[in-house]
Amino acid sequence: MSRNIGAIIVDTERCKGCGLCVEACPKGILTLATKKVNKKGYPYAVQTDEQQKCNGCASCGIVCPDGCISVYRVKEE
Amino acid sequence: MKTLQDILQPQNLVYTKPTLMNDRPMHYCPGCSHGMVHKMVAEIIEEMNLTDHTIGICPVGCAVFAYNYLDIDWIEAAHGRAPACASAVSRMWPGHLVFTYQGDGDFACIGTGESIHAMNRGENITIIFINNAIYGMTGGQMAPTTLMGMKTSTCPYGRRADLHGFPLKMTEIAATLEGTCYVTRQSVHNVAAIQRAKKAIRKAFTNSLEKRGTSLVEIVSTCNAGWKLSPVEANRWMEQHMFPFYPLGDLKDTTEQQ
Numbered sequence: 027m028s029r030n031i032g033a034i035i036v037d038t039e040r041c042k043g044c045g046l047c048v049e050a051c052p053k054g055i056l057t058l059a060t061k062k063v064n065k066k067g068y069p070y071a072v073q074t075d076e077q078q079k080c081n082g083c084a085s086c087g088i089v090c091p092d093g094c095i096s097v098y099r100v101k102e103e
Numbered sequence: 104m105k106t107l108q109d110i111l112q113p114q115n116l117v118y119t120k121p122t123l124m125n126d127r128p129m130h131y132c133p134g135c136s137h138g139m140v141h142k143m144v145a146e147i148i149e150e151m152n153l154t155d156h157t158i159g160i161c162p163v164g165c166a167v168f169a170y171n172y173l174d175i176d177w178i179e180a181a182h183g184r185a186p187a188c189a190s191a192v193s194r195m196w197p198g199h200l201v202f203t204y205q206g207d208g209d210f211a212c213i214g215t216g217e218s219i220h221a222m223n224r225g226e227n228i229t230i231i232f233i234n235n236a237i238y239g240m241t242g243g244q245m246a247p248t249t250l251m252g253m254k255t256s257t258c259p260y261g262r263r264a265d266l267h268g269f270p271l272k273m274t275e276i277a278a279t280l281e282g283t284c285y286v287t288r289q290s291v292h293n294v295a296a297i298q299r300a301k302k303a304i305r306k307a308f309t310n311s312l313e314k315r316g317t318s319l320v321e322i323v324s325t326c327n328a329g330w331k332l333s334p335v336e337a338n339r340w341m342e343q344h345m346f347p348f349y350p351l352g353d354l355k356d357t358t359e360q361q
């Protein structure tokens with residue numbers, strides 16, 4: 027069976043830590059950084075995906091008001 | 104098993120910021136709907152290949168600096184006068200897509216006269232109306248669109264009919280005008296809503312290019328800073344309180360019959 031696997035890159039310096047991507051991710055693998063902020067002082071979005079749950083659905087990228095997330099997707103047979 | 108490096112290859116890219124939106128950081132508060140709509144407008148203009156044939160008219164309000172973020176031609180109008188400005192531009196330059204981008208204070212308060220008459224004349228323009236029920240830029244004052252009972256800095260105990268009158272539904276008014284061809288109310292609070300709103304703006308832009316009259320796309324939006332909520336809470340508040348009074352969907356579409 028083939029499945030989609032995804033990965034994202036967050037532009038952490040552009041991110042404002044709004045949390046909308048965290049809310050939108052159906053896999054619950056996005057959080058805001060704890061005890062870390064970018065140059066503007068925002069806790070940026072991070073993905074913790076040890077079990078490769080990300081399917082590259084792009085919900086996080088689509089809802090980000092600041093266009094900080096790039097989403098990649100491949101099919102694994 | 105694919106490694107992260109295998110996945111993060113240019114040919115696997117499925118979503119990224121539109122190139123028409125430049126890298127300048129936007130001044131909007133974290134999670135503000137303005138950013139979302141800017142990004143969407145950039146995507147549509149890019150997809151429709153209209154980068155060199157579009158003139159946007161900026162409002163006064165938080166979106167006053169929209170011209171800094173999307174690399175198209177822009178004009179900055181005086182407060183509320185964007186539809187008048189757009190009328191002139193579209194008449195003088197009929198081959199171009201002309202749209203205004205306006206908040207509720209701009210479109211539905213100080214600019215009500217210009218808004219109604221431009222729509223009534225059926226100017227071949229698109230109006231993108233960001234209704235966050237508040238004056239975001241100036242510190243969260245009550246707007247004509249503020250809901251009954253809603254607290255703002257100028258009605259701290261909540262809007263009252265006897266003191267402040269009733270919330271104004273400009274989009275319903277627009278639907279009654281002969282000059283409008285497409286009047287719709289959308290939102291951008293989740294992926295499905297964003298996709299619907301995108302389709303609506305694309306349709307509005309097509310109407311303007313094909314000279315079918317005025318298209319109005321209201322986006323029921325959040326101003327989390329003015330509402331004093333987190334971005335996620337603001338979206339929930341909007342679903343609970345704004346949508347019942349400002350229901351989403353098309354109010355008028357004459358283009359289906361054409």
Ligand SMILES: Cc1ncc(C[n+]2csc(CCOP(=O)(O)OP(=O)(O)O)c2C)c(N)n1
Pocket residue numbers: 162163164165166182205206207208209210213233235237238239240241246326
């Ligand atoms: C002629 C004039 N009157 C008043 C103002 C003050 N002012 C600036 S923005 C604004 C209202 C903005 O509200 P809205 O259009 O809803 O935009 P938002 O910031 O909520 O997106 C007002 C009253 C002004 N700049 N010019």
Ligand code: SF4
Pocket residue numbers: 032033034050051052053054055056073079080081082083084085086087097
């Ligand atoms: S692409 Fe989808 S699954 Fe992956 S992090 Fe983004 S929202 Fe979550």
Ligand code: SF4
Pocket residue numbers: 036040041042043044045046047048070071089090091092093094095134
């Ligand atoms: S939606 Fe965008 S700006 Fe908001 S936390 Fe996620 S990456 Fe950052």
Ligand code: SF4
Pocket residue numbers: 130131132135136137165235239240325326327328329
């Ligand atoms: S004040 Fe409100 S409308 Fe203005 S940028 Fe902040 S959240 Fe957006």
Ligand SMILES: [Mg+2]
Pocket residue numbers: 164206207208233234235236237238239246
């Ligand atoms: Mg407003």
